Amino acid sequence: MKLNTIKPAIGSNVARRRVGRGIGSGLGKTCGRGHKGQKSRAGGFHKVGFEGGQMPLQRRLPKRGFTIYGKQATQEIKLSDLLKIGQNAIDPNVLFEHGLVKDTRTRLKVIWSQCTVDKALIIKNIQVSQGARAAIEQSGGAVEFTQKEANGI
Template identity: 40%
Template sequence: MAAAKKPIEELKAEDVGLHTLKPAPGSRKKRKRVGRGHGSGTGKTSGRGHKGAGARSGAKDRARFEGGQMPIHMRLRKLRGPHKKMSMPFEPFRTQTQAVNLQDLDRRFDSGAEVTLEALVAAGLGTRKDIPVKVLAKGQISKPLTVHAHKFSGAAKEAIEAAGGTVVVIES
């Protein structure tokens, strides 16, 4: 008669070792063996149902298969150019910035004002959190302003400095 196994709690320190290791209860499961008779629960059609594309050999059961419609990796645009991976979707590599135009700065701020990110938000500009602000040259600026932003277009930088203002690039 084989000796009864002791619960893990009752084992002594010398009994614990690589020879006593076993998986946690319920963590291991037997492999499903399909097509092994009615009693197995997966006999006859082997869990594939009756007829249809899923019942045929070579059925598309891969994760990215979408039932025959155009898959998402083919619907998205691709990066173009000789030094890029041609098959990569375009969107994950787009740089996100929120645009603030010179005409908006001219309308909302007084002459000599300090235009910080907080001041922009208070004025209703650049309100999206954690997205860099870029100042663009749409419109005219007639006042000297000290503008703090993450990026500036070349024309916007020239226009601000021509009006007597200064440009401060925020490093993020």
């Protein structure tokens, strides 16, 4: 390969549009702008979103932002943090008392944190991930989750 033989790949460079160069070019006379109207004239472009005087879409739609209304945030609690508490029966009130949760009404979920469970935990009214559930049940613990009593759900 030599420097004088290097060429760009075929189709990567597109020739610029040379308007007003006769009928044969395909862009003669009106230069690809069509006949009459605002867009055919020099400087004749309206602002983005303008719909000819009709109320534009961005003003017709309600301004509610990007947050989903009614969505509840789920606070995740590591299984290793539950082991540090020192109690076997754990529910949202126990977590609140130990300062792991700021509000008992928030939706809670226990997640597995690659730790080994050495005591039988009984978790009541808190959602539990599959990994955490397997680790708890393997150590002789249990997960009791009732939809009606669970806080924030």
